[in-house]
Structure formats: structure tokens, C-alpha cells
Amino acid sequence: MNILEIDQLSLSFGGVKALEDVSLRVPKDTITTIIGPNGAGKTSLFNCISGFYKPQQGRITYQGKPLDGLRPPKRAGLGLARTFQNIALFRGMTVLDNIKLGAHVHMKTGLLGSLVYFGRARREEMAVREEVERRIIDFLEIDHIRRQPVANLPYGLQKRVELARALAMKPEVLMLDEPVAGMNREEKEDMARFILDIREEWGITILMVEHDMGMVMDISDHIAVLNFGKVIAEGDPGTVQKNPDVIKAYLGNSDIESLRRKLNPNREAA
């Protein structure tokens, strides 16, 4: 079953076609990754799915229902959580407070809501939230830094806090925009393990944009390749890395040997 379906999506900025007739399936319980050279349209596609960009054409269906017209917070509330290419945390706030903000998408808001929603039900909800936050903090091994301001943390830990906040949104689909960009090898390995565990232990479908081919080929079940706003290949890692169109798309900014290594991490290890 596909938890997310994108059909014939097109998005232009003036004369620039960021996405052209893009169709993509995200099967439930998979790690699906979108790859492609710089400027291929990956972030634009993410922005259309999370509702920040409005495509001129096409349809996005989530759990069998169209997302048309829904604003980003509404989509997040339905279970589409997201992290960003550049860390988007409140740097002056503590780790715990940043994580608590993630749960906010599910809070009842507004005066009327607050008036009718109090007492036992609210206390019960708070207890559930605290339990979820505790579980996330334990899982991501960030208990020791939970009272620290985010700004003081090394980059790899900040990325982990961003992941924690997205998990606090209780997502069905977790969208990760370049989760290991700028990380050292150890941080990347930790993040790859967390992503695999989120799929396995938490039953959350992962949709990821990532440039690190080693990690992409290692952990993805399904890969879609974008180039100049179009999907040029789709399939499992083995199929995609042999596809001549994919090799050609990456040739623009690589020599053939480093390209082969990029697309085939096992060969690099050998």
C-alpha cells in the first residue's frame, strides 16, 4: 500500500520549471529516498508535499485523501512531519522545549477550545505527551543534554534534536531533508541507525532527500531520481545505480570513477 502518492506534479517559478510532471509512490513502511544533482527539484518536491509551495498542476494523495488546499500545520497534524536542510530549531531554547514544540501540532488551540478542553482529559493528554517525549529522548540518547540550550550543542546533536522534535509530532511519514549533510562519519552512522530504527521500531515511513550516496544505497528500500525537475529513474538501490540515465545525470559534476564510487558504495569499501 502507498501511504503517499504524487501524481503529475508541476511547479514553476517564473520561467524556471522546478518540477515537471512528477509522479512518485511512497510505499508504507519503507525508506524511500529522492536523489538527484543540485537544483534537480528535490527540496521543491518536499515543499509541495508539506504545503509550503503550491504546485500549478498535479495532485498529492496522503492515506488515500487529497492534500489540496491544506496548509502546512494541517498537514503536519495529519502525520506528515518534516526536518529541514538547514537546522530549524529555536536556538535559545532548551532541547526539551524544542521537542515539546513538536507536539504542539496536536494541541487544541483557541479560546473556545481551551474553555471546553480542560480538567481530566487535558491532564491525561499531558501525561501521554510526557511519556512520548521521554521515549523519544531515551531512543535518541539525548537525555544528558535535555536541559541545555540548543545553540551550545555540536552540529550532529542539533540534527538529532530536530529529529526528536519531528518524532514528537507523532508522524506517519517522516520527511528528512538531507539528514546527514555536514556530519562526520560517526555522526552519519548514528543517524543512519536511528533512521532504520524509526522505521522498524516506530513503524514510521521515511521519505528522505539525501546526497550521501553511501548512506542512501545502504538504507533505502526505494529510490527515485530527479533531474531537471523530472523523475528519470525509480527502483531499488541495485537497479537505480546501474541505470545509464542516472549515471549520465550525475556526470555533469563528477569524473567517472568518483561517480561509480558515489553510486556504488560497496565498491568503495572493497
Ligand SMILES: Nc1ncnc2c1ncn2[C@@H]1O[C@H](COP(=O)(O)OP(=O)(O)OP(=O)(O)O)[C@@H](O)[C@H]1O
Ligand atoms: N523559491 C524559489 N524561487 C525561485 N526559484 C526556486 C525557488 N525554489 C527553488 N527554485 C528553483 O527551482 C529549481 C529546483 O530547486 P530545488 O532547491 O528544489 O533543487 P534541489 O534538488 O533541492 O537542489 P539541492 O540539492 O541543491 O538542494 C532550481 O532551479 C531552483 O533555483
